[in-house]
Structures are given as C-alpha cells and as structure tokens.
Amino acid sequence: MRPFRSVFGIIVIPLATAALTAVPARAQSNLEDALKQYSGNTVKGYIQPLADLFGANMNAGWFSPGAVPKSGLHFRLSIIGMAAQVSDKQKSYTAPTPTGFSPTSFQTATIFGGTGTLVKNANDTSLQYRGSDGLINATLFPLAVPQVAIGGFAGTEAVVRFITTPSISSGKFPKTTLLGIGARHNISQYLGVVPLDLSVGVFYSSFKVGDIVDFHGLLISGQASKSFSLLTLYGGAAWEQSKMKLSYTSTDPQAPGSVSVTMDGANSFRFTAGAALKLAILRLFADANFGSVTNFSGGIGFGF
Amino acid sequence: MNRKLAGVVLLLGVGTMGSTCINDPFLVAVNLQALTDTVNIAAGTTTTWSGQTTISAGSYLNSDFGNLQNVRIYDIRVTGVGTYSGNVTGSVSINGTLLISFTGPWSTFNTTQSLLTSPAITRNAAGIAALRTAVLGGQAVTIAGSGTVSTSPVPALKVIIEVLGQVDAQP
Numbered sequence: 329m330r331p332f333r334s335v336f337g338i339i340v341i342p343l344a345t346a347a348l349t350a351v352p353a354r355a356q357s358n359l360e361d362a363l364k365q366y367s368g369n370t371v372k373g374y375i376q377p378l379a380d381l382f383g384a385n386m387n388a389g390w391f392s393p394g395a396v397p398k399s400g401l402h403f404r405l406s407i408i409g410m411a412a413q414v415s416d417k418q419k420s421y422t423a424p425t426p427t428g429f430s431p432t433s434f435q436t437a438t439i440f441g442g443t444g445t446l447v448k449n450a451n452d453t454s455l456q457y458r459g460s461d462g463l464i465n466a467t468l469f470p471l472a473v474p475q476v477a478i479g480g481f482a483g484t485e486a487v488v489r490f491i492t493t494p495s496i497s498s499g500k501f502p503k504t505t506l507l508g509i510g511a512r513h514n515i516s517q518y519l520g521v522v523p524l525d526l527s528v529g530v531f532y533s534s535f536k537v538g539d540i541v542d543f544h545g546l547l548i549s550g551q552a553s554k555s556f557s558l559l560t561l562y563g564g565a566a567w568e569q570s571k572m573k574l575s576y577t578s579t580d581p582q583a584p585g586s587v588s589v590t591m592d593g594a595n596s597f598r599f600t601a602g603a604a605l606k607l608a609i610l611r612l613f614a615d616a617n618f619g620s621v622t623n624f625s626g627g628i629g630f631g632f
Numbered sequence: 633m634n635r636k637l638a639g640v641v642l643l644l645g646v647g648t649m650g651s652t653c654i655n656d657p658f659l660v661a662v663n664l665q666a667l668t669d670t671v672n673i674a675a676g677t678t679t680t681w682s683g684q685t686t687i688s689a690g691s692y693l694n695s696d697f698g699n700l701q702n703v704r705i706y707d708i709r710v711t712g713v714g715t716y717s718g719n720v721t722g723s724v725s726i727n728g729t730l731l732i733s734f735t736g737p738w739s740t741f742n743t744t745q746s747l748l749t750s751p752a753i754t755r756n757a758a759g760i761a762a763l764r765t766a767v768l769g770g771q772a773v774t775i776a777g778s779g780t781v782s783t784s785p786v787p788a789l790k791v792i793i794e795v796l797g798q799v800d801a802q803p
Binding site: 358362365426427449452462463464465580582 | 653654655658659660661663665696697704705706707746747748749755757760794796798803
C-alpha cells in the first residue's frame with residue numbers, strides 16, 4: 329500500500345491538476361491573438377460562452393459533502409474537478425460584418441465553435457470577411473483546483489482553493505492564478521432536532537490569466553445533507569454571479585485602441601444534487617448543478 | 633483497497649474530462665494593419681497629385697503569426713480632406729498594379745467613400761491579387777495614389793486611402 333500511496337500523492341494528483349489546468353493555460357495565448365482582432369462591441373459574442381462556462385465552473389464544488397461539523401477541529405484537502413456542458417447554441421453566434429457590408433451580420437464560430445464562417449459581400453463577392461475559428465473543441469469544459477477546508481469553531485469552516493501556473497515558453501503562455509475563499513456555517517445547531525444537516529455558505533473566486541482576462545465569482549448558498557453509513561446525499565440551492573473582464577488593445581481598424589469589457593456569466597441560480605462516499609480518511613464526491621449552465625463537479629478529499 | 637478504488641476513480645475522471653482539446657489548425661482572421669496612404673495636395677496652381685507609402689511586412693502583420701493561408705479585402709475607402717469646389721479623379725496601385733480608380737466631386741469624398749457602397753470607386757481584381765501575393769510572400773506593400781483635380785487654384789488638400797483586409801493565420 330505504501331508504494332501506491334506515494335505514487336498517488338506525488339504523481340497522480342499533480343498530473344491531474346496540471347493536465348486539467350493546462351487547457352486554459354495554453355488556450356490563453358492563442359485566445360489573446362484572436363481577441364485582439366475584435367473591437368469591444370464585436371468581441372462579446374465570440375467570448376461570451378467562456379464567461380458562462382468558466383463562471384459556472386468557478387462557482388462549483390464548494391460545499392461537498394454537505395455537513396459542517398458542529399465542533400472539533402477538522403481538516404480536509406481535496407482535489408476538485410468541475411466540468412460545464414458545452415451546448416450546441418454556445419458554438420456559434422451572430423456577428424456583425426464591417427460597416428457597409430451586405431449582409432450586415434452572419435453566423436460564425438464562438439470560441440467553442442469550429443471553422444469560422446466566410447461571408448461574401450452581396451454586391452461584389454470578391455469582397456469577403458471571415459470570423460476566427462473556434463479555439464476549444466469540447467463537449468465538457470473542465471477546471472480543476474486543490475481545495476482546503478478547515479473548521480472547528482462553532483460549526484464554521486473556512487474553505488480556500490488556490491492554483492497558479494507559471495508563465496512558460498518565454499511568456500508565450502502567461503501566468504494564471506485561481507484563488508477562492510469562502511466559509512460555511514452549520515445552522516442545524518440552531519434548529520433543534522432536524523432530519524437533515526443544514527448549512528449556509530458564501531464563496532468568492534478570482535481567476536486571472538495573463539493581463540487580459542480576469543474572472544470574479546460569488547456564490548451564496550444553502551445546503552442540506554443526509555448521511556447513511558458511508559454514503560451522504562446532499563443538495564442545495566444558490567444565488568451566484570460571475571463576471572469576466574477583458575482588457576486588451578484591439579487591432580480592429582474600425583475601432584482600434586483599448587478595450588475594457590465586462591461580461592456576466594449566464595448562471596444566476598443553481599440547484600445542486602450529489603452524493604459523497606466516506607472511506608476512512610478518504611472522501612469521494614460527485615454532484616450535478618442545474619442552472620442556465622449545466623455543470624458537474626467531483627473530487628477526492630483526504631481529511632480528519 | 634479503498635485507496636486503489638479512489639485512484640481508479642480519479643484516473644477515470646481525468647481521462648473523461650480530457651475531452652477538451654485545442655482546435656488544430658486554429659485560424660485567426662487577423663486584421664491587416666496600417667495599409668493606409670495619405671497624399672497631400674499642395675496649394676497652388678498644379679492640378680496633379682501623387683504620393684506613396686511603403687508598409688513593411690512587420691508593420692501590417694504581427695510577426696507572431698505564421699503559416700499564412702489566405703488574404704481577403706473587405707473594403708477600400710477614400711476620403712478627401714479640405715474644402716474644394718471642383719472634382720477629383722484618382723487611382724491607387726498596390727506594388728505597381730492598379731487596385732482602384734475613383735472620380736467625382738471633391739465634396740463627395742469629404743464623406744469617406746467605401747468600395748462597398750460608393751459608385752464613385754471602381755475595383756481592379758489584379759490589384760487585390762497583387763496585395764494577396766505580397767502579404768502571403770511576406771513582402772513590403774507600396775500603396776501609391778495619384779490623380780488630378782479639376783481646376784486651379786487648388787487649396788491645400790489631402791487624400792486618404794485605406795485598404796481593409798484580413799489574413800487567415802495560425803498564432
């Protein structure tokens with residue numbers, strides 16, 4: 329068992345984290361090149377699905393496995409994986425053509441789409457305009473992050489998640505940093521005998537990619553759970569908000585210059601249902617989150 | 633045994649979530665930059681005008697982009713700056729090949745005229761082909777404008793020619 333535990337701890341967890349976080353890290357460099365071609369008015373359609381899906385991911389996985397111990401020091405280290413479902417409607421959008429062009433708009437790929445559409449001017453088909461290709465080909469858009477929960481004071485626990493990837497290839501792939509903090513509080517302790525473990529929580533996240541993309545997310549939730557021996561069923565409802573801010577210099581000749589755009593993620597409310605399995609110090613959990621964006625999270629945790 | 637089970641579950645999870653990948657090839661429709669020529673028409677009795685600008689490859693396209701696959705023009709615009717009551721006739725060439733010709737009252741060109749909408753501008757396909765060849769070959773582009781105005785004396789005027797295009801490129 330010891331060799332397996334060593335390999336698991338030293339190799340598998342970092343590899344899993346690196347593999348999953350490598351996707352947005354690599355995407356960013358190419359993404360920046362694509363975004364610079366758009367003005368502030370035209371970039372939103374291309375990038376909005378990223379705001380929706382990443383926002384949903386960033387606000388997921390906070391409150392497994394449900395119950396907050398009322399007393400006694402507890403500590404749990406988890407690796408949380410989240411994945412948001414990419415729908416077909418998030419793969420294309422209606423983009424404007426340049427001023428004077430006919431037609432005035434066309435359907436082309438978002439960041440999650442395929443090949444960009446070529447559109448020809450109706451009056452002179454030798455004049456043509458094209459949208460950029462989609463960058464990410466996915467049915468699920470993932471994110472992974474290590475997370476620590478520490479509790480022991482009046483049924484309250486603090487939760488922190490953090491991961492950073494350095495700039496690599498001489499800055500071609502910029503540094504990324506994800507930081508999340510939050511707290512949960514057990515409210516069953518105030519309600520006498522109740523059949524469920526109830527808690528409330530508030531969580532804040534930020535994710536910065538190089539100098540051009542900045543995400544912020546906020547989740548306020550209520551959770552309920554019920555344990556059956558090794559199995560815990562849990563669920564919850566939450567209000568949430570996520571914002572993605574883009575800051576870059578556009579090369580669009582029709583509107584060149586500094587662009588600063590803030591986009592809201594699609595989710596405002598989510599309902600969560602999941603299950604957790606406790607095996608000694610090990611906890612496995614998986615849940616589904618339903619809102620404007622369907623999102624899944626799961627993970628593995630060690631704690632006492 | 634429990635830890636082995638956990639490892640299997642994690643690896644399965646990682647494998648499943650690896651369904652995300654980067655599109656390859658990934659083509660960005662890159663805006664060509666600075667393909668502009670501004671020609672000053674000196675005040676005086678001379679009714680002909682001409683002027684050219686040479687734009688290096690590094691100026692119209694960021695060197696970060698390689699593997700160029702296609703070049704498109706989506707508009708050519710001509711603007712006349714200054715007040716003048718006569719007419720203007722002109723032509724614009726790309727690396728020596730005629731791209732457009734234009735004619736009309738100067739006052740018409742005080743409002744930017746677009747190849748997309750203006751009957752005052754006529755396109756020449758060979759000029760677009762010349763631009764495509766230059767960009768795909770990483771060559772400098774020389775935009776040369778020349779023409780006449782109808783009557784003298786001529787006040788100080790300015791003709792601005794803008795070529796708007798894209799190139800499909802891989803970052």
